[in-house]
Amino acid sequence: MSKSKVYQITPFVETANEIDFEEALNPEQRAAVLHDSGPALVLAGAGSGKTRVITYRVAYLINKGISPSRIFLATFTNRAAKEMVRRASSLVGLDLSSLWAGTFHHLSNLLLRKNASFIGYSPSFTILDREDSRELIKNIRNERVKKGDKKGFPRANVLQDIHSFHINTKKNLDEVVLEKYPDFVEMIEVFKVIFQDYQKRKKELNLMDFDDLLYYLDILLDEPRFREMYGNYFLHILVDEYQDTNLLQAEIVQKLGSIHHNIMVVGDEHQSIYSFRGARFQNLLDFLKEYPETKIYTIETNYRSTPEILSLATSIVSSSRFSFKKGLRPVRPESEKPVLAACQDVYQQASFVAQRILELYEEGIPFSEMAVLYRNHFHSMELQMEFIRREIPFTVRSGLRFFEQAHIKDIVSFLKIIQNPKDELAWKRGLKLFSSIGEKTAHQIWEKVRTSSLPLKALGGMEIKREAIRESIREIYEILSRLERSKDSISLMIEELLDSFYAQYLEANYPNWRVRVEDIKQLARYSETFSTLEEFLSELSLMGGARGESMFAREDGEAVILSTVHQAKGLEWKVVFIIWLAENHFPYYKSITSEEIEEERRVFYVAVTRAKDLLYLLYPLTSGSDPHNFLLLKPSPFIDDLDDSSYQEWSIT
DNA sequence: AGATTTACTATTTTT
DNA sequence: TAGTAAATCT
Numbered sequence A: 001m002s003k004s005k006v007y008q009i010t011p012f013v014e015t016a017n018e019i020d021f022e023e024a025l026n027p028e029q030r031a032a033v034l035h036d037s038g039p040a041l042v043l044a045g046a047g048s049g050k051t052r053v054i055t056y057r058v059a060y061l062i063n064k065g066i067s068p069s070r071i072f073l074a075t076f077t078n079r080a081a082k083e084m085v086r087r088a089s090s091l092v093g094l095d096l097s098s099l100w101a102g103t104f105h106h107l108s109n110l111l112l113r114k115n116a117s118f119i120g121y122s123p124s125f126t127i128l129d130r131e132d133s134r135e136l137i138k139n140i141r142n143e144r145v146k147k148g149d150k151k152g153f154p155r156a157n158v159l160q161d162i163h164s165f166h167i168n169t170k171k172n173l174d175e176v177v178l179e180k181y182p183d184f185v186e187m188i189e190v191f192k193v194i195f196q197d198y199q200k201r202k203k204e205l206n207l208m209d210f211d212d213l214l215y216y217l218d219i220l221l222d223e224p225r226f227r228e229m230y231g232n233y234f235l236h237i238l239v240d241e242y243q244d245t246n247l248l249q250a251e252i253v254q255k256l257g258s259i260h261h262n263i264m265v266v267g268d269e270h271q272s273i274y275s276f277r278g279a280r281f282q283n284l285l286d287f288l289k290e291y292p293e294t295k296i297y298t299i300e301t302n303y304r305s306t307p308e309i310l311s312l313a314t315s316i317v318s319s320s321r322f323s324f325k326k327g328l329r330p331v332r333p334e335s336e337k338p339v340l341a342a343c344q345d346v347y348q349q350a351s352f353v354a355q356r357i358l359e360l361y362e363e364g365i366p367f368s369e370m371a372v373l374y375r376n377h378f379h380s381m382e383l384q385m386e387f388i389r390r391e392i393p394f395t396v397r398s399g400l401r402f403f404e405q406a407h408i409k410d411i412v413s414f415l416k417i418i419q420n421p422k423d424e425l426a427w428k429r430g431l432k433l434f435s436s437i438g439e440k441t442a443h444q445i446w447e448k449v450r451t452s453s454l455p456l457k458a459l460g461g462m463e464i465k466r467e468a469i470r471e472s473i474r475e476i477y478e479i480l481s482r483l484e485r486s487k488d489s490i491s492l493m494i495e496e497l498l499d500s501f502y503a504q505y506l507e508a509n510y511p512n513w514r515v516r517v518e519d520i521k522q523l524a525r526y527s528e529t530f531s532t533l534e535e536f537l538s539e540l541s542l543m544g545g546a547r548g549e550s551m552f553a554r555e556d557g558e559a560v561i562l563s564t565v566h567q568a569k570g571l572e573w574k575v576v577f578i579i580w581l582a583e584n585h586f587p588y589y590k591s592i593t594s595e596e597i598e599e600e601r602r603v604f605y606v607a608v609t610r611a612k613d614l615l616y617l618l619y620p621l622t623s624g625s626d627p628h629n630f631l632l633l634k635p636s637p638f639i640d641d642l643d644d645s646s647y648q649e650w651s652i653t
Numbered sequence B: 001a002g003a004t005t006t007a008c009t010a011t012t013t014t015t
Numbered sequence C: 001t002a003g004t005a006a007a008t009c010t
Helices: A027-033 A050-063 A078-092 A104-115 A131-146 A156-169 A173-180 A182-205 A210-220 A224-233 A247-256 A282-290 A307-317 A346-362 A377-390 A401-419 A424-431 A439-450 A455-460 A467-485 A490-509 A513-527 A533-542 A548-552 A594-608 A637-641
Strands: A040-044 A071-074 A100-102 A236-239 A263-267 A295-299 A339-343 A370-374 A394-396 A560-564 A573-578 A611-620 A648-651
Touching: A027 A050, A027 A295, A040 A050, A040 A282, A050 A071, A050 A078, A050 A236, A050 A263, A071 A078, A071 A104, A071 A247, A078 A100, A100 A104, A104 A210, A104 A247, A104 A533, A156 A173, A156 A182, A156 A210, A156 A247, A173 A182, A210 A247, A224 A247, A236 A247, A247 A263, A247 A282, A263 A282, A307 A594, A307 A611, A307 A637, A339 A346, A346 A370, A346 A377, A346 A573, A346 A611, A370 A377, A377 A394, A377 A560, A401 A424, A401 A467, A401 A490, A401 A513, A401 A533, A424 A439, A439 A455, A455 A467, A467 A490, A490 A513, A573 A594, A594 A637
Parallel strands: A040 A263, A040 A295, A071 A100, A071 A236, A236 A263, A339 A611, A339 A648, A370 A560, A370 A573, A394 A560, A573 A611
Antiparallel strands: none
């Protein structure tokens, strides 16, 4: 363990800019920003300037002489954190990059690194992909299918989900399965075996997943020594989007704040849309229980939306069972009512959206001020085709992640091999890119590499019958040697990979290979902001399946955003279209329990409150591409629940 | 023929 | 990504 700088207390001597808080904030916001000390709960509705409150509070604390490195700021995305720090920096006129800001996972990564020697992070459950587990799973599947149960064994993502929920909620496995996947109840014992295996596997490979990051930090903070050390160190803790934190995250917050109690959490229970991964808006209530002396600030002024949009939005959540009593007051002048329109089919829906976007563009609204939101990725398919046809520039913020990033992952796997030659998954992924090398040969090669003290040399000494395989191995050997030589520069390594084989591989396999090559060049540029390969790789892991766009912001500014509602969290546009507001699609057809329906309703609320000026609610009456063979679609029950007077109905011809 | 690779299908929301 | 069917190699 490194006795790190954490113990040193550096007084913040530089002088910060004076800030006129009265000028910049309304009285509600100002009260929260100028909160002096002790626990505080900021209940802020949609569009009320939550981010502004946190940004200004950071500036306020700095102005009071708090050293930025002793502030802990947890947010929902790392991107949001960086943006806040950037803005706070410019407010006070100082570089605040020493401030601890990021997602809980990022912050945990930093803290754990100071205390342990973990090699890497694997957010993926696929390390379970080994012969013995697979055998076990196969047998169960066959048995179930024989009994007439079509479901067989749950997919890996279901296992991941169960595991994650089990860790994040601290509920035992039986409970989690019963609650989330009752279909698989009789498999609990098997799950236990698999999870033990998974645990063992992670230890062997010295890897952690997303859940481990929170779990181990929580455990670490149970050690009195560490709790005291960090509890003393962090003078102020700020948490944004508190309604979407899970149990572990709430515990981490409490433990970190257990000495100074200077915790400010900001949230809106109506915008809690992540319970599927363990988020609990009850954390807001529990916070009050934990600290009865909590000061509560409510911010009810909405700056974002027109009164019409706002009244539609508030009617969506008015029946919500749990809510703090807070309203939303519009300050903007009256304007047009939101539009509801039924479309004949999904193509008409797409063409309506495209048509409307072009008209609004003609009227002077830039493409970048318009967005189309939907419940899940596949809802954007027809729309993308329509936009391409009409040459409307767009950026897809969502998407089939693995598809999008296959190329990124391929490149990264080679970097991982260089960084840690004992990374089985990286080897296997990399090897399988070459012709004639599949599952079996890759495994064979890996065994050779694993047992050899010089992994690279091992490749040369392999006895392989097939000429084609020998040829591929020779190629791999050469590529890896080249990478070894350019080890000092990550971007150079990436260039090497492109030059040596990957550009060619892409061209042969993907019609959109140009875009992908461009992505990889972006990746190379991005890598230059990191000093070590290890740092770069762990950042990429933490970004999860970082989507090309969100990672590199490829959009040149002038593009319509297509996004899932979940991805649109915290963002706003002048014009918002919400599509596929049809029964079984929104809410998602598997939402059965009333909690699930409530959450879907909040997803709808989040979608609606992204709109500043104009809101269009659309649904198709028929569907050709529906996976459940419902040819006729009814409007979403959420539409039925709306007050007729809150929207204007358009008929499309 | 048997082993292995490759091609093709479908997918809730995500740090 | 993952499961399966088809294609291909020895």
